[in-house]
Amino acid sequence: MASHLERNDARKGHKRRPHSRFPGRSEVVSDTWIWGWHAVEAALGNPARGAPDRLLATPERSRQIEGRFGRLAELEPADNQLISRALPAGAVHQGVALQAAPLEPVGLDEFEARPGAVLLMLDQLTDPQNVGAILRSAAAFGATGVVLQERHAPRFTGSLAKAAAGAVERVPTARVVNLSRALEELSGLGWRAVGLTGEAPRDLAEVVDGQPLVLVLGSEGEGLRRLVAEHCDELARISMPGGFESLNVSAAAAVALYEASRPRR
Structure with missing residues (x-):
């Protein structure tokens, strides 16, 4: 998810930054994430969404998700701090965050x-x-x-x-x-x-x-x-x-x- 990555360029001496699954907040693309238990639960239960791109959850939330939806291959266990790092500053995520394609509008x-x-x-x-x-x-x-x-x-x-x-x-x-x-x-x-x-x-x-x-x-x-x-x-x-x-x-x-x-x- 990291953006603004420097390209390898031997002439300028630039080196590509190492990839991180949990980027710094300055690199977060905020309009691709959904967070908060009710919002994520509803998104996971919506068949129009399809499989999520990423799903981060604390151990407690992971158990809730498994009890409600079964085992999901996209689920990544994470603590609150790691989830916060993947989201914009101040996001009250309640221990869970989901990244998914947007819903299609209707006519x-x-x-x-x-x-x-x-x-x-x-x-x-x-x-x-x-x-x-x-x-x-x-x-x-x-x-x-x-x-x-x-x-x-x-x-x-x-x-x-x-x-x-x-x-x-x-x-x-x-x-x-x-x-x-x-x-x-x-x-x-x-x-x-x-x-x-x-x-x-x-x-x-x-x-x-x-x-x-x-x-x-x-x-x-x-x-x-x-x-x-x-x-x-x-x-x-x-x-x-x-x-x-x-x-x-x-x-x-x-x-x-x-x-x-x-x-x-």
């Missing part, structure tokens, strides 16, 4: 537009902790899937996968180049888009009607971008009777998912 036409179905669309949300928490809420409330941009969105590894606590493996995800065009395509497939903004005249509870729904959330700093908002069928706000007009975007997503998933008469 928009794979989301079934059935009554009561809810999709989340994230407009340039880049914070891994927030996106991970949103995925966790999406799994908890049975969301059909999540739509993100190909760019301006974090990878579903590292701290994001840890925050999602296994939801990365459960929530289908589509990555698109342009969110406005994606909303047009989803409209043609039978979905109705509602953008969340505090300035909207109507409350989300008034807008949700049981049709297949795309909830569109903007970033904490900028909110919904103009073109994305214009491609929504309607804008709505989350009512906050306490008078404190501010919610973290992951908390707002959880409230919106709860409201959208409530049975309608």
